[in-house]
Amino acid sequence: MAWALQSAGHEVRVASHPDMADTIVKAGLTAVAVGEKEDLAGAVRAAGEDERLRRIVDALPFGPGDANFKTAIGHYVLGAFGLYYPEDPPGPDRRPMVDDLIGFARSWRPDLVLWDPLSFPSPVAARACGAAHARVLWAIDHMGWTRSRLLERLEGLDRLDSPRSRPREDPLDPMASMMKPTLRRLGHDFDEELIVGQWTVDLMPPRMRLPVDLRYVPVQMVPYTGADVLPEWLYERPSRPRVCLTLGLSSRHFFAKNYGIPVGDLLDMVADLDIEMVATLNDAQLASVDRVPPNVKVVDYVPLTQLLPTCSAIIHHGGAGTFAAAVSARVPQLVIPTEGAERVEVGDHVALRGAGLSMPTVESGLLTVDDVKKSLVRILNEPSFRRGAGELRADLAATPSPRDAVPILEDLTVEHRR
Structure with a gap:
């Protein structure tokens, strides 16, 4: 603006x-x-x-x-x-x-x-x-x-x-x-x-x-996620589906907390999937992680506007900025919201429009890594979510x-x- x-x-x-x-x-x-x-x-x-x-x-x-x-x-x-x-x-x-x-x-x-x-x-x-x-x-x-x-x-x-x-x-x-x-x-x-x-x-x-x-x-909303040098590994599209995992910069800097599911479990859940996960996590978020699976690439930070155009799905916390970046890139979303702010409403909107799925809140006690994995597999395998993401992108373009x-x-x- x-x-x-x-x-x-x-x-x-x-x-x-x-x-x-x-x-x-x-x-x-x-x-x-x-x-x-x-x-x-x-x-x-x-x-x-x-x-x-x-x-x-x-x-x-x-x-x-x-x-x-x-x-x-x-x-x-x-x-x-x-x-x-x-x-x-x-x-x-x-x-x-x-x-x-x-x-x-x-x-x-x-x-x-x-x-x-x-x-x-x-x-x-x-x-x-x-x-x-x-x-x-x-x-x-x-x-x-x-x-x-x-x-x-x-x-x-x-x-x-x-x-x-x-x-x-x-x-x-x-x-x-x-x-x-x-x-x-x-x-x-x-x-x-x-x-x-x-x-x-x-x-x-x-x-x-x-x-x-x-x-x-x-x-x-034209997403702005910072400016940085484009890393060489983003020059070409991946050979298999790429999934972005981000827990949000606001959670990282201002409201750091346990995410409900241990970060290590979120990484381990994709170990047997034929995908590549790019997880944007800092040292504090990785402190409890014992091992990183071979198909997971961990980076401290990369602008979502650079990463998401190469992705088939994104797992995120429901923040408005992350939502806008995903919509702009036409990427289906798996929202694991934390309570407060706009995050539950963002997840509900994504699910209502068929552009992804929304999980129970982190604080609800109902969230399981097995359910997250099943939801991710659905998003990657069912074409309807890509169509829903395209409809959200069309709404954005019409504004x-x-x-x-x-x-x-x-x-x-x-x-x-x-």
Whole structure:
């Protein structure tokens, strides 16, 4: 998206926490370091202990089968919300991201701020400099659903409660109550745009969109998995089916955990199959592995955009980035999801569209290596999964590319800029 705007002649800056600067620069973009390094995994873990966040979760209409959905919202989405809207004001030794971002925005004066849906300081900075602003989804819109359902709940309470009887901070809206101290400190009032943007750029398949009444601009997710020198072993297509095994970079770097099935068992299960497996695993993930079968190639990292075009299937955790790379390469998918975020929904979508299979979650206790092996053999042997993967690829191709979306963003910027 940034390159599409830059190639159209627009100036682009990518602002994030300091530890993201190198990644941004390596993508050929200009980085702006704001705030301090944050403990994202810690914020996710702490979300369950935050009474303010529990009040939001308790107000949402979760059903008996929504355990994963509840985890995704309660920890991953609201964890970030709590990180940027803390209960206590920042001390003299803290430099909040929102303050730095506002300072840069007022100095550089952008016309448009496109923001990660969990980067809640971004719309405040846009408001401070008069820029138009929109979220860019990298997964399904958990926050849009959360806010929509919470507002429905509050509207129901409005009919039962007299507004005159409420305390000044209106505790019936716990999200607004969390935001107001920070907004007051910065001289801003609360409104809905500070949670869900003026509009939303949606990179996920339209059929995965949650029932939320917001303005969405669909844009094709063009996978970017890093740049690297193409290894010689990828120059030619393999002589037998190649399967990629990846457990995801986010799990590797931020939420490292036991994957439910020992990694060694996942490698051993293909030892008697006439296939080649390429497993992207680092030293920590391999620490418990006693042996690697001869038909398994272990690499610490290779960009999926380089590897997947040579593959007949991929086994992965259900992350949106991995899903997009597999769809783009028209590769059938075997999803072994971990709970939280979008991963179960990704697996369900893959299975519903006939583009692969989805296993029970890692945390369910129902996952067995024998079932994984049987599912992989099905995917490799049944042509219908390749056809389903082709249909997902056709859906992707029918969605406007980032280049095609630039004029739409230009018009919306003119409409919303202040």
